[in-house]
Amino acid sequence: MIERLAAFGRLIFLALWAGLLFLIATNIQSGWLYVVISFMLILAAVSVAAPKSALRAVSLEAALPDLCERGSPATAVLTIRNNSRISRHMLRIESLSCPGIKFEPDRVFIVSLPARSSLTVSAKFAPESRGRLKMERAAVSCGAPLGIFTARREFPLRAVSLAHPRVDRAEGEALAEYGGRADPRANPARFELRDSYNYRLREYVPGDSLRQIHWKLTARAGEPIVKQNDGAAVEHAGIFIDNDAANYPPGGGERFERLLEQAASLAYHLVFARGAGVSITASAAPGITVDSPDSWERALRWLALIELQSGNYPLQPPGPDADFTFSPLERTEASG
Amino acid sequence: MSAARGVLSALNSPYRRPEEVEHNVPLRAFTWLAVALSLCVAARDTGLMSPLALGLSAVSAGYVFSHFRRMYSNWWMKIALAAGMVAAGFIYVNQMLFTQRDHIVVLTEMMIFLQALHSFDLPRRKDLIYSLLSAFMLMCVGGVLSRSLDFGIYLAVFILLALAMLAIFHYRETSERALIIGNPRSIATVVARLAIALAVCFPLFFPLIPRYRTYAFANLPVSGRLREAAQKFSGQLMYPDPPSAAVGIDAGFGPDAQVGPDFSAERYLAGGDAYFGFVPELDLNSRARLSDKLLMRVKSPSAVYHRGLVFDTFKNNLWMISDAEGEQLTRKEASPVFRLDRSGDTEYQSAFIGASLTYHTYYLERDMPNIIYAPYRPDTLYFPVGFIFMDDNLAMRVPAVLLEGTIYTAISTTPSIDPETLRKVAFPPCPDVDEKYCSIGFMTPKMRALALEITAGSTSVLDKVEAIAAYLEKNYEYDIDAPPAPPGAHPVHHFLFESKRGYCEHFASAMALLARAAGIPSRLVTGFVPGAYNPLTGYFEVRGTDAHAWVEIYFPIVGWLTFDPTPSGPSGPVFAEEVTPMSFLYDRYFKGIAEGAVEVAARLFYTAAVAPAWISAALSALAVALCAGAFFLISARRSRRVGRFPLPPNNRLVARSFLSLMRARPELRNAPRSATATDLSVFIAHDARDSWLELAALYNRAVFSPLPLDARDAATASSLAATLKADAERF
Known part of the structure; x- marks a missing residue:
């Protein structure tokens, strides 16, 4: 109730002023005060009617990109249209936010929208969460001409998007090289791991060509690492993602997200850098196969929609073709 | 040295809410102009020229100070302002209690003083609004005091300045922390439209405001004491003279x-x-x-x-x-x-x-x-x-x-x-009053005979008086240039029987004397007619040409009533007639010239205007509501709401093709409702997936892109939908 009254706060203030002036005018019999009261009444009438009328004539639509990456900048498109034959002023698209999306800036102020015209506005945002993003409604407010009374109208929107996990090419490369382990120091046998695909890694031996040195890994490991091609390119790799909620500690969603990002980065590297096919499977979801970069988008959609599953979902252990396993459980053996 | 630096630092301590500071110069400039104008208007009719000069200087200095020191707390200035306000309050109370000055003048002086003080502390946008509000109060004071049309010019300028200030204020407030699209110059359009709306709607609203005639708490106006005559005064007449x-x-x-x-x-x-x-x-x-x-x-x-x-x-x-x-x-x-x-x-x-x-x-x-x-x-x-x-x-x-x-x-x-009721008053009344009002000496026999002849058929006092007035109006011509009676001639006799032309004094004298001859007490009055009503100021303006003569007739029980026998005057007894802007409009533009429906409408308005106050207020509120509703409806009708973003024809075809396909594919029945067109491809069989994705892309473009699709896109969508529908028959 108080909030509803607060929306009319300035109008009530104006009415109180007019009432006070009326009292004085009737007592002092001042003609000019009646003139002032007339102006105040007209102002009040226009302040109520104009914003409401303006908003009735306006429509708003929004579109989000079909796919976007969690944490990376993306652009939404807002289209506001003035369907009337009168130009509208001082419209404000406000509170542009929905679960998982925060726009910056989160409001748009349109000084003037000509009659029978539309205006397309780009709004930047970075998805804060992975999965399905829905922009179901947005509000447009108008306080024209003077903001004495502000009308607000909510518009239902149909803008949806999918936010997939962040894909880091560098991390994918490192993961491929370390057999799916993100931190090479965590595994004492790290330098013994065989690269499954184009080359293997070993410690530097005097006489090795400088061209063979893997400089990035050398920098991370703190000692010279060289790569040695064995000539055998890998055509297909399996990635297993553990999405059994029972394996995650309470509140382990962020851990799961991190694993997904690693899996996505790895898959991206395998598909785009090494030209391999990838089968992504999960413990509690049907898998997906990516044969070529053309079908990479399907993998992203799969990665965007996969969730932690609990309950009586038929669990699948990582199969024998799972070259890389992403699980919160401690691995007994480095795969690859 | 360090102490001086410390003092300087203390004086320049920053404002504690820098995000609230207003930096916009035009906003301050418009507010300052409005405030300066209000000071001039308020001082004009109170004669406060010295406070005006001081106030204008202080307000200007204050606005400059407030702008350049807006980022500082200025705590020392706030202390000085608080002291100044206490002093203003003390002076005000002192003046009200212990001097004979007009209260409204004292009040205006204090408001000018407070406005000047306040102008030194305007860092925020809201402070500027408060400053404008107090300027508005000063304008109202000016409106109360003003008796001429000049105030209308000042008011118009003030309203334009205030509208500009409020429009900029609204712009600044709503565009804060927002992506701004458009040229701020279009605010001028908003102000211009609003000014036009005010000007157009004003004649409609102004007469509709009910007028209550009270003096509930106001002091009745009276000026300072006049210097009285030196010699002994015993009621004799005195006249002004050039020196x-x-x-x-x-x-x-x-x-x-x-x-x-x-x-x-x-x-x-x-x-x-x-x-x-x-x-x-x-x-x-x-x-x-x-x-x-x-x-x-x-x-x-x-x-x-x-x-x-x-x-x-x-x-x-x-x-x-x-x-x-x-x-x-x-x-x-x-x-x-x-x-x-x-x-x-x-x-x-x-x-x-x-x-x-x-x-x-x-x-x-x-x-x-x-x-x-x-x-x-x-x-x-x-x-x-x-x-x-x-x-x-x-x-x-x-x-x-x-x-x-x-x-x-x-x-x-x-x-x-x-x-x-008046017609029931018994006749004859003469014995009730002083004989001097009934004296028929210095009247010619012909005049007495005429009076008896005119009133012969009348029984009541009112009938007799009205008969005399009607006779004069019918048989005599008003002529401001009527020649005077010959020397020695009875002027009223000459008017009645010789010239038959005369001005108000002749008509009034004739009526007074004829009434006396008919046995009705009467007297002649000189003064002024009401004058021209000015609906804006609410004052009657009485000019030299409004000087007039009329008659007062005595009625037993009732007393003396006014009659104006001059042809242009009202017929019957003259009572005080309430005047409102509406009745003014009726009298001026409709009375006598309106016919048929126009007259009925005008009479209706007039009746509403002179109705009891609460009926007038209710009708006015109804009228205002109807006006606002009509404005709203007309505007909405012009807007002709289109609904949710209407799709161009080809886009609509594509969307329909896709939506009909969705209903035809059985594997989508259990798909989540929130899935996008592209998402749904996950559920589509592998061999049909590419076609689906192609159609989904077209659908997305059709619905979400602001650009219209061409016919080829629509045909493609239709073809794809048909193929996928045929494919669905496998299930």
Whole structure:
């Protein structure tokens, strides 16, 4: 109730002023005060009617990109249209936010929208969460001409998007090289791991060509690492993602997200850098196969929609073709 | 050195809410202009020139200071301002309690002072709004005090400035932390449209506002005490003269009031444009060319005749006042109030029939004789002199020439009696009153015979009086240039039987004498007609040409009632007629010329305007609501809401193809409702997936892109949908 009254706060203030002036005018019999009261009444009438009328004539639509990456900048498109034959002023698209999306800036102020015209506005945002993003409604407010009374109208929107996990090419490369382990120091046998695909890694031996040195890994490991091609390119790799909620500690969603990002980065590297096919499977979801970069988008959609599953979902252990396993459980053996 | 640096640092401590600081210069400039204008307007009618000069300088300096020091806390300035405000309050209370200055002037002076102080502390946007609000208050003070149309110009400029300021304020406030699209210059369009809306709607709203006529808490206006005449004053008439420097308006009511000269009627009339009815003996053969100069403004709820002198005796072809001196009435205590209570007078008691108290304030714009103009019958008088004289006819005179700038208020008991009731008044009334009102000496036999002839068929007093008035109106011509009667001739006889042309004094004299001849007490009154009503200021403007003569007729039980036999005057008894802007519009533009439906509508409006206040208020509220509703409906109709973003034809075809396909694919029945068109491809069989994705891309473009699709896209979508529907039959 108080909030509803607060929306009319300035109008009530104006009415109180007019009432006070009326009292004085009737007592002092001042003609000019009646003139002032007339102006105040007209102002009040226009302040109520104009914003409401303006908003009735306006429509708003929004579109989000079909796919976007969690944490990376993306652009939404807002289209506001003035369907009337009168130009509208001082419209404000406000509170542009929905679960998982925060726009910056989160409001748009349109000084003037000509009659029978539309205006397309780009709004930047970075998805804060992975999965399905829905922009179901947005509000447009108008306080024209003077903001004495502000009308607000909510518009239902149909803008949806999918936010997939962040894909880091560098991390994918490192993961491929370390057999799916993100931190090479965590595994004492790290330098013994065989690269499954184009080359293997070993410690530097005097006489090795400088061209063979893997400089990035050398920098991370703190000692010279060289790569040695064995000539055998890998055509297909399996990635297993553990999405059994029972394996995650309470509140382990962020851990799961991190694993997904690693899996996505790895898959991206395998598909785009090494030209391999990838089968992504999960413990509690049907898998997906990516044969070529053309079908990479399907993998992203799969990665965007996969969730932690609990309950009586038929669990699948990582199969024998799972070259890389992403699980919160401690691995007994480095795969690859 | 370090101490000085410390002091400087303390003085320059930053403002604690920098995000609230207003940086916009035009916003400050418009506010400053509005404030400066309001100071000028408020000071103009109060004569506060020194406070105005000081206030304008301080406000200008304050605005500059506030702008350049907006990022600092200025705590030392706030302390100084607080001290200044306390001082202003102290001075205000002191002035109100211990001086005789007009309260509204004292109040205005304090508001100017506070406005000047406040202008030094305007870092935030909201502070500027408060400054504009106090400027608005000063404008209202100016509106209360203003009696001329000049205020309209100032008000128009102020409103434009305030609208510009408020529009910029709204722009700044709503665009804060938002992505701004568009040119801020289009605010000018908003202001211009609003100004046009105000100008167009004003004639509709202004007359509809109900007018309550009260004086619930206001002090009745009265100016400073006039300097009274030096010689002994016993009610004689005094006239202004060009060397009026000898008299003046005193600031107070002290015992040292000086007295001025007594100017003669001859010198007054020699001025050329003075009215000859304001002399002790009214000669009907006199005629002066009246000037059109504004003599006074009258704030009155109704159009009333302003009585000046009342002549009760016709002798030697002259109208005279038998009780030239009258009774002296002295005001009570220090207040300039005269209670004209004559409770022993039966006439006074009877006049209460259907009567109401009305307030009439006179603002003199020129020097005038020492006659108090007031409607019949005066009850209480607020007048700036020590004593007044009132004669038997309730005409009043003061011991000082009325000077330009004199303000006084008269409270009168104005009667309002139903003509039918009045018609029942018994006849003859003459024995009830003083014989002088019935004297038929100095009347020719022909005149008496005419009176009896005119009133022969009438039985009541009212019928007889109306018969005389109708006879005069029908048979005589109003002519301001009517020649005077020959020397020695009876002027009324000459008018009635010879020239048959005359002006108001002739008509009034003829009626008064004919009424007396018919046995009805009467007297002749000179004064002013109501004057021109100005609906904007609410004042009646009385000019020299409004000087007039009319008749008062005595009715038993009721008392004296006004009749105006001049052809242009109202027929029947003249009662106070309430005037509102609506009735003004009706009288001016519809009365007499409107016909048919227009007249009915106009009469309806007029009835609404003069209805009881609460009915008027209810009708006004209804009218305002209807206007706002009509505005809203028209605007909405023009808008013709299209609904949710209408799709162009090809886009609609594509969307329909896709949606019909969705319903045809059985594997999508269990798909999540929130899945996008592209998402749904996950559920589509592998071999149909590419076609699906292609169609989904088209659908997305059709629905979400602002660009229209072409016919080829629509055909492609249709073809894909058909293929996928056929494919779905496998399931």
